[in-house]
C-alpha cells in the first residue's frame with residue numbers, strides 16, 4: 028500500500044509504517060493528480076483541495092484530513108467514487124480555545140476585569156462549545172449563537188444580532204456556502220457596523236466568514252475595533268491594508284499546538300486501521316516534554332495568576348510579531364509564501380492542559396482549572 032501525505036503532518040512515518048510499503052511526503056498546497064497515480068491513501072491538511080481534479084483516474088480508496096475543518100474536501104465527489112473519508116474532529120479544539128483566551132488577555136482593555144466584559148461565541152461545536160464552557164466556568168457572561176444547534180436543542184442560544192452588545196466576539200463556525208445557515212460572509216456590513224466601539228473581534232475559524240471589505244470599511248472610517256485575526260479571507264495572501272489595522276495577526280496557527288497536530292495524525296491512523304480491519308494501540312501515547320510547572324502563591328489576584336500561567340505556555344504576541352516582521356520585510360507579492368513558511372516552521376507549542384500548576388489557594392485552583400490548566404491544589 029502506498030500513502031501520499033502532506034509534508035507538514037507530524038508522526039506519519041511512526042504511525043503508518045506498519046500499514047504501508049511506501050510513504051511519500053509532498054507539500055500540500057501544490058499536490059497534483061499525477062503525484063497520486065499509484066497511491067492508495069491520501070493524507071492531507073487544510074491547504075489541499077481534494078476534488079475531481081486531484082483524484083480523477085487515481086486508485087485512491089481512503090482520504091484522511093488531519094483537520095477539524097472540511098471545506099477543502101469535496102465530500103460529494105468522494106462519496107460518488109466510494110472513497111472513504113475521515114477527518115479529525117476536535118483534534119485541535121483545545122489549542123484554539125487556548126489561543127482565544129490568550130488573545131482576550133492580551134487585548135482586553137487594561138482598566139476592565141474579565142468579569143466586566145460580555146462574551147459572544149458564534150458557532151458552538153467542538154471549539155466554540157469548549158470555549159463557552161471554559162468562559163462560563165470562569166464565571167463570565169456568554170451569549171451563544173448557533174442556529175443549527177438551536178434547531179436541535181432550542182435552549183441557550185440567541186440570534187446573531189444580539190451579539191452586537193458583546194465586548195468580545197469569537198467566531199468558530201465552519202466555512203459553508205450552502206445549506207440553511209451558510210457562513211460565507213456571515214459577518215457582513217450589518218453585523219460589523221452594529222458592533223460596539225472597542226469590541227474585540229476574534230476570528231480563529233475560517234477567513235471568508237468575515238466579509239473583509241466591510242471590516243476594512245469600518246476600520247478605515249472609525250478604527251474602533253480590536254481585531255484578532257488568525258484566518259484571512261484570501262489566505263495565504265493577507266490584505267496589506269487590513270494587516271496594520273489588526274491588534275493581533277497570526278498565520279492560521281490557532282490550532283497549531285503540537286498536542287493538537289499529533290492528535291490529528293493519530294485520529295487518521297486509527298480511522299485507517301479501522302477501515303483496513305487492522306488492530307491498533309488503544310491509546311495515543313504522549314512522549315512530549317511537559318512545560319516547566321508553576322507554583323502560585325495564595326492570594327494572587329486571579330487574572331494575574333491566569334496571566335502568569337499563559338505566559339508559561341504561550342506568547343501570542345510572539346506569533347503576531349513574527350508574522351508582521353516576516354511580511355513587512357518582504358514585497359507583498361511574497362507574503363503568501365512567507366505565510367506558509369511561518370506555518371511550516373511553527374515552534375513547539377503545548378496546550379494549557381499540559382501545564383501543571385500548584386497552588387494552595389482553593390479559589391485560584393478552581394479558577395485556573397476552569398481556564399484549562401492541570402491544577403494540583405492543597
Ligand SMILES: NC(=O)C1=CN([C@@H]2O[C@H](COP(=O)(O)OP(=O)(O)OC[C@H]3O[C@@H](n4cnc5c(N)ncnc54)[C@H](O)[C@@H]3O)[C@@H](O)[C@H]2O)C=CC1
Nearest residue numbers: 095096150151152153154173175200201208231232281282
Ligand atoms: N484557526 C485554526 O487553526 C482552526 C480553525 N478551525 C475552524 O473552526 C471551525 C469550527 O471548528 P469546530 O468547533 O471543531 O467545528 P464543529 O463542527 O464541531 O462546530 C461548528 C459549529 O458551528 C455551527 N454553525 C454552523 N453554521 C453556523 C452558522 N451559520 N451560524 C452559527 N453557527 C453555525 C455548527 O452548528 C456547529 O455547532 C472548523 O470548521 C474550522 O474551519 C478549526 C480548528 C483550527
Ligand SMILES: O=C(O)C(=O)[C@H](O)COP(=O)(O)O
Nearest residue numbers: 072073074094095096282283
Ligand atoms: O483543523 C483545522 O480545521 C485547521 O484549521 C487547522 O488547524 C489548519 O491547519 P493546516 O491543516 O492548514 O495545517
